[in-house]
């Protein structure tokens with residue numbers, strides 16, 4: 001993970017025929033983190049998807065070194081399976097062992113819930129499950145869309161601790177968040193400054 005890097009140069013985003021933002025630059029090296037801010041619809045999720053390689057940038061370049069884990073509002077877990085088994089599906093794809101998965105569950109205080117079907121988990125517990133999936137993946141670049149949504153104070157602290165460990169290990173994190181996150185020393189991008197057009201609605 002020591003060589004992780006992500007660099008955005010002059011990135012612009014066009015969605016649904018509307019230019020959302022342009023001129024976004026960001027340079028994150030191993031251990032670097034940044035928060036994306038801005039009002040609803042400004043394009044924070046879109047920028048995260050561009051960073052993940054799921055959406056093409058209209059202009060500019062995105063360079064990444066290291067694997068990517070993206071967490072957003074999509075749970076992408078089998079609702080009928082017990083949590084550990086549902087996460088195990090992704091763990092096998094990511095080539096990580098059971099011990100790594102259990103450490104990720106523990107980091108999000110989910111071990112006691114590991115045998116419950118995913119559908120029985122609360123909103124905050126599901127959010128913690130998504131974060132556990134990112135932790136277990138071993139990906140160097142974490143892209144977190146509203147990672148604090150639905151989390152109580154204790155869970156927010158777990159999130160902060162997990163991100164700190166990830167950065168200390170040479171990872172990178174970019175998060176979109178409406179709420180302050182318990183993270184130190186991060187860069188901040190306010191997408192309003194880069195907004196290309198006023199919202200028509």
Ligand SMILES: Nc1ncnc2c1ncn2[C@@H]1O[C@H](COP(=O)(O)OP(=O)(O)OP(=O)(O)O)[C@@H](O)[C@H]1O
Nearest residue numbers: 015016017020038039040041042043044045046047
């Ligand atoms: N698949 C799509 N096709 C066309 N337009 C889209 C698509 N997905 C999102 N948009 C539009 O792109 C704009 C930015 O959406 P995005 O989800 O990136 O904003 P956001 O800043 O993350 O908002 P929020 O704070 O509400 O999560 C919105 O106007 C939205 O309607």
